[in-house]
Amino acid sequence: MSRLSEFDVIVLGIGGMGSAALYHLARRGVSVCGIERHEIGNNLGSSHGHVRVIRQAYFEHPDYVPLLRRAYHLWQSLEEQAGETLFVKSGMVVFGGKDSEAIVGLDACYAKHDLPHERMPAPKLCERFPQFHVPDDAVGYWDPIAGYLYVEKCVEHHARLAIENGAETRTGTEVLDWRADSKGVTVVTSNGELFAHHLILTAGGWSGPALASVGVDLNVTRQIQFWYDSPTLAKFEAPQFPVFFVESERGPFYGFPSIDGMGLKVAQHFDGPPVENPSSLIRDLLPGEETDVRQFLSETFPDLEPKLRQHATCMYSNTPDKNFVVDRHPEFSNVSIAAGFSGHGFKFACVVGEILADLAMIGRTDHPIAFLGLDRFRA
Numbered sequence: 607m608s609r610l611s612e613f614d615v616i617v618l619g620i621g622g623m624g625s626a627a628l629y630h631l632a633r634r635g636v637s638v639c640g641i642e643r644h645e646i647g648n649n650l651g652s653s654h655g656h657v658r659v660i661r662q663a664y665f666e667h668p669d670y671v672p673l674l675r676r677a678y679h680l681w682q683s684l685e686e687q688a689g690e691t692l693f694v695k696s697g698m699v700v701f702g703g704k705d706s707e708a709i710v711g712l713d714a715c716y717a718k719h720d721l722p723h724e725r726m727p728a729p730k731l732c733e734r735f736p737q738f739h740v741p742d743d744a745v746g747y748w749d750p751i752a753g754y755l756y757v758e759k760c761v762e763h764h765a766r767l768a769i770e771n772g773a774e775t776r777t778g779t780e781v782l783d784w785r786a787d788s789k790g791v792t793v794v795t796s797n798g799e800l801f802a803h804h805l806i807l808t809a810g811g812w813s814g815p816a817l818a819s820v821g822v823d824l825n826v827t828r829q830i831q832f833w834y835d836s837p838t839l840a841k842f843e844a845p846q847f848p849v850f851f852v853e854s855e856r857g858p859f860y861g862f863p864s865i866d867g868m869g870l871k872v873a874q875h876f877d878g879p880p881v882e883n884p885s886s887l888i889r890d891l892l893p894g895e896e897t898d899v900r901q902f903l904s905e906t907f908p909d910l911e912p913k914l915r916q917h918a919t920c921m922y923s924n925t926p927d928k929n930f931v932v933d934r935h936p937e938f939s940n941v942s943i944a945a946g947f948s949g950h951g952f953k954f955a956c957v958v959g960e961i962l963a964d965l966a967m968i969g970r971t972d973h974p975i976a977f978l979g980l981d982r983f984r985a
């Protein structure tokens with residue numbers, strides 16, 4: 607019988623998180639293999655659609671801020687090695703009622719963390735960005751250090767640099783099963799079995815069964831990103847127009863300037879319809895799916911006259927509390943899980959990769975991730 611290929615670490619899934627884990631492990635000289643069902647930089651999971659928002663001011667939970675400080679440093683370092691722009695600090699405007707989740711959360715975050723910002727009545731911020739029409743009693747925040755990441759390029763550069771540092775990858779290969787014991791982990795793939803001392807699970811929208819086995823319900827949802835052309839697109843072009851998040855009466859919406867003439871990108875930040883099987887996600891736009899975004903645009907940017915140019919279908923992987931799971935497996939100390947990024951994880955991918963490398967190699971990390979542990983679901 608032929609010997610199994612043997613690695614220190616196997617990474618299951620080379621998307622946003624898996625590519626970063628591969629990179630950090632390979633840079634430490636670890637023998638590591640990433641397994642990916644599709645191609646690297648594919649548009650079938652959760653890490654596609656040209657750009658992702660990055661910010662340090664975190665209304666969702668202030669404990670993310672130390673991780674984001676490290677993420678800013680790591681993205682800058684990746685960009686230097688990549689030799690091309692990955693991170694653009696466009697600045698970001700946030701509008702919402704004074705009691706909205708975003709504004710209350712930002713008030714708390716800025717009270718706890720020393721981060722640059724300006725808080726002002728919405729009409730004053732609209733003097734600076736007259737493209738926006740929001741209620742006069744809304745609050746506006748200006749975040750000068752927020753911006754966007756080129757999402758596919760980040761994945762591709764993490765993976766490419768990992769390979770240059772000795773990582774192996776098996777693309778077009780599906781992981782069918784894995785078995786862990788005290789000696790290591792056997793990974794059963796569509797192209798044979800592999801063995802590693804440690805397995806990292808970064809399967810994105812396909813993490814449901816692994817999380818269910820450790821007591822976490824994952825709610826995978828269908829999310830659409832839209833790009834709009836407009837006769838007034840020049841007013842919405844980067845760099846003069848920023849990233850935005852608006853908590854409107856219809857719920858939260860966010861968007862990006864038109865970058866390189868691609869059109870204004872807008873999406874709704876909500877739990878879309880549940881996805882039963884991530885592998886058969888319908889990519890086409892379904893009737894009525896654009897309605898809320900259109901209404902938001904006509905209320906918020908009355909001068910836009912939007913014409914839909916393209917859309918991309920993607921998945922959120924939501925945990926019950928919308929915070930991530932980054933932890934070692936409670937039963938198998940040689941298996942780590944990073945999943946449930948709940949629609950806001952990409953900006954953390956570089957630091958999650960570093961944490962996963964720590965967990966695989968030394969069984970612990972100095973990064974403050976207790977709030978992302980599995981214990982919180984067992985209380």
Ligand SMILES: Cc1cc2nc3c(=O)[nH]c(=O)nc-3n(C[C@H](O)[C@H](O)[C@H](O)COP(=O)(O)OP(=O)(O)OC[C@H]3O[C@@H](n4cnc5c(N)ncnc54)[C@H](O)[C@@H]3O)c2cc1C
Nearest residue numbers: 619621622623643651652653659781810920947951952953
């Ligand atoms: C519309 C949308 C907008 C978002 N906006 C933002 C934002 O602005 N800012 C932000 O920070 N975050 C944002 N997010 C969230 C962020 O993009 C995700 O949290 C992040 O990309 C998830 O990365 P991942 O590695 O967990 O999943 P993925 O990148 O999907 O990677 C998982 C990979 O695992 C592979 N895989 C799965 N199962 C197997 C198997 N059995 N065998 C082999 N391969 C397998 C898949 O093919 C896939 O490539 C957004 C998400 C969406 C959908």
